[in-house]
Amino acid sequence: MDVIEKQLNASPNNKKYFITVFVIILLLFLWSLSTIQLEDMGVNGWQIATSIMEGIISPDVELLFNVTSDGVLSLLVETISIAFLGTLIGSILAIPLAFLSAANIVPKPIASLTKLLLIAIRTIPALVYGLMLIRVTGAGAFAGVLTIALISIGMLSKLLADAIENLDTSVLESMTSIGCTTIEKIRFGILPQLFSIFLSIIIYRFDMNLREASVLGLVGAGGIGAPLIFAMNSYRWTEVGAILIGLMILILAVELFSNRIRTKLVRG
Amino acid sequence: MYDKILPPKKISLPNGKVVFEKKSRVPFVVILVIAATIISVHATNFDMSVLVKRWNEFFFIIGDMIPPKWEYYAHIWQPLLETIKMSLLGSILGSIAAIPAAYFAASNMMKQKWIVFIAKLLLSILRTIPTLVVALIATFIFGLGTLAGTVAIFLFTIAYVGKLLYEQIEDADMGSFEAMESLGMTRLQAFRYSIFPQVLPNYLSTSLFCFEGNVRYSAILGYVGAGGIGLLIKESLGWRDYASVGMILLMLIITVFIIEKISEHFRKKLI
Numbered sequence: 273m274d275v276i277e278k279q280l281n282a283s284p285n286n287k288k289y290f291i292t293v294f295v296i297i298l299l300l301f302l303w304s305l306s307t308i309q310l311e312d313m314g315v316n317g318w319q320i321a322t323s324i325m326e327g328i329i330s331p332d333v334e335l336l337f338n339v340t341s342d343g344v345l346s347l348l349v350e351t352i353s354i355a356f357l358g359t360l361i362g363s364i365l366a367i368p369l370a371f372l373s374a375a376n377i378v379p380k381p382i383a384s385l386t387k388l389l390l391i392a393i394r395t396i397p398a399l400v401y402g403l404m405l406i407r408v409t410g411a412g413a414f415a416g417v418l419t420i421a422l423i424s425i426g427m428l429s430k431l432l433a434d435a436i437e438n439l440d441t442s443v444l445e446s447m448t449s450i451g452c453t454t455i456e457k458i459r460f461g462i463l464p465q466l467f468s469i470f471l472s473i474i475i476y477r478f479d480m481n482l483r484e485a486s487v488l489g490l491v492g493a494g495g496i497g498a499p500l501i502f503a504m505n506s507y508r509w510t511e512v513g514a515i516l517i518g519l520m521i522l523i524l525a526v527e528l529f530s531n532r533i534r535t536k537l538v539r540g
Numbered sequence: 541m542y543d544k545i546l547p548p549k550k551i552s553l554p555n556g557k558v559v560f561e562k563k564s565r566v567p568f569v570v571i572l573v574i575a576a577t578i579i580s581v582h583a584t585n586f587d588m589s590v591l592v593k594r595w596n597e598f599f600f601i602i603g604d605m606i607p608p609k610w611e612y613y614a615h616i617w618q619p620l621l622e623t624i625k626m627s628l629l630g631s632i633l634g635s636i637a638a639i640p641a642a643y644f645a646a647s648n649m650m651k652q653k654w655i656v657f658i659a660k661l662l663l664s665i666l667r668t669i670p671t672l673v674v675a676l677i678a679t680f681i682f683g684l685g686t687l688a689g690t691v692a693i694f695l696f697t698i699a700y701v702g703k704l705l706y707e708q709i710e711d712a713d714m715g716s717f718e719a720m721e722s723l724g725m726t727r728l729q730a731f732r733y734s735i736f737p738q739v740l741p742n743y744l745s746t747s748l749f750c751f752e753g754n755v756r757y758s759a760i761l762g763y764v765g766a767g768g769i770g771l772l773i774k775e776s777l778g779w780r781d782y783a784s785v786g787m788i789l790l791m792l793i794i795t796v797f798i799i800e801k802i803s804e805h806f807r808k809k810l811i
Contacts (some may be wrong), residue, residue, distance in 0.1 A: 300628055300632075303628075304624075304628040304629040304632075307622050307625040307626055307690070307767075308629070317681040317683065324677060324680070324681075350584065353579065353580035353582075354584055356580045357580040357586060391796070391797055391800070395756060395789075395792055395797075396792075397756070397763075398760070399773075400773060400785070403777050404598055404602075407600075408594045408595060408598050412584075412585060413583065414585050414590070416584065417580075418591075483670045486673075490672065500673065504676060516669065519669070
């Protein structure tokens with residue numbers, strides 16, 4: 273028995289564990305397979321799929337570059353505006369909640385209670401908020417802004433709270449030892465640590481909110497979603513293609529931009 | 541560019557050295573954000589006075605949801621289970637399909653640049669289209685029902701897990717891969733025995749995380765007719781039966797909470 277073989281035998285043998293996990297996943301898979309009913313499939317599905325593809329390949333160029341209020345460009349501006357304003361309001365609301373749910377700032381019961389509230393806020397689907405807020409503001413982009421603000425709170429607060437909990441306290445100790453006051457400690461010890469992380473999280477959320485904002489039109493809360501769905505329901509695939517292409521370019525551009533800023537922020 | 545408009549401040553140190561302090565970019569960013577806010581307020585008709593006057597309407601509906609209609613749970617079980625099944629199936633299949641997708645999109649595995657480019661482009665396009673829109677398109681192709689929702693979740697999972705996985709593959713340590721290749725293994729074999737074990741824990745954790753998110757997403761997919769509990773939400777909201785909506789949301793929150801806790805437990809173990 274040489275060295276290599278000894279090493280091989282010394283490695284932990286958790287085959288049983290792997291097999292159990294594998295079997296569980298396989299059982300879950302088989303269980304979930306029962307939900308698919310293939311007979312629901314439409315006969316003309318293939319035909320629709322090809323016409324969608326054709327629409328995306330040959331989009332309605334006129335609509336895509338139209339600058340009036342019905343054109344894709346102005347709809348995209350509205351969608352970005354909804355996402356931007358929603359993220360802004362959401363982050364303002366999320367910051368106090370984040371401090372309330374950070375276990376090293378407030379007592380534990382309060383922190384876990386706030387966390388529970390945040391899970392509840394996060395789980396309610398965006399469209400439900402949209403429908404509820406339309407009652408407040410009437411249909412339109414305004415409702416979309418409020419919806420985005422509300423749904424951002426859940427995730428933003430959670431990530432911000434994680435950042436607060438991971439705060440490096442040794443900096444604060446050293447500041448105390450050289451005689452800094454509490455205000456100075458917050459200004460020079462805590463804020464610089466949190467600011468770039470907060471900003472990077474908020475920009476990330478903006479990225480996600482853009483996607484959310486593009487479907488809110490489904491319930492009448494503004495943005496590009498409504499025209500997209502109308503076009504789809506009336507089988508105007510070239511229009512669908514134009515809107516989808518506009519949306520894809522916008523989301524990819526914003527993602528590229530936000531990734532660049534975030535890497536800059538994280539590296540300092 | 542910015543430094544040319546506002547030249548950096550010159551500071552002469554006592555020892556004669558000259559250093560430059562770059563002007564802060566904060567004013568520029570602040571102006572940009574304020575301008576964007578003004579444009580957005582204009583574009584979305586944001587009106588604070590409406591909000592102040594009518595914000596309690598929102599809580600009026602929440603007030604209607606409490607107490608929820610407890611006996612409604614008998615109707616919720618089936619769609620809720622369907623929702624979980626949909627997201628489970630979509631997540632499992634999607635995570636499996638993400639492995640080859642990520643292999644083709646990783647620039648250190650695929651030598652042909654154009655394959656890498658196309659694979660990355662496809663993954664990006666899949667990721668940008670909102671899941672709800674994919675679900676809507678899927679209902680046209682596969683008909684109303686859970687199949688459309690499963691397809692939507694499947695595609696989203698490929699895009700999400702695929703992207704994170706190819707990033708991890710590109711960051712993986714190539715030493716053992718090269719050693720195995722030099723022993724005469726094919727690239728695929730070397731991938732299987734050197735790169736895959738490296739990325740496996742992260743891959744499983746990403747897949748679990750994606751599954752968590754998918755349960756949340758799939759709850760709303762029914763809204764466009766793609767199966768699951770969303771249809772029930774839509775109907776109850778349409779009837780203004782807010783007590784039932786409250787019950788649905790309560791059960792949804794509990795389910796998501798349980799799934800999140802289970803997945804969190806395993807993810808902590810993995811990393």
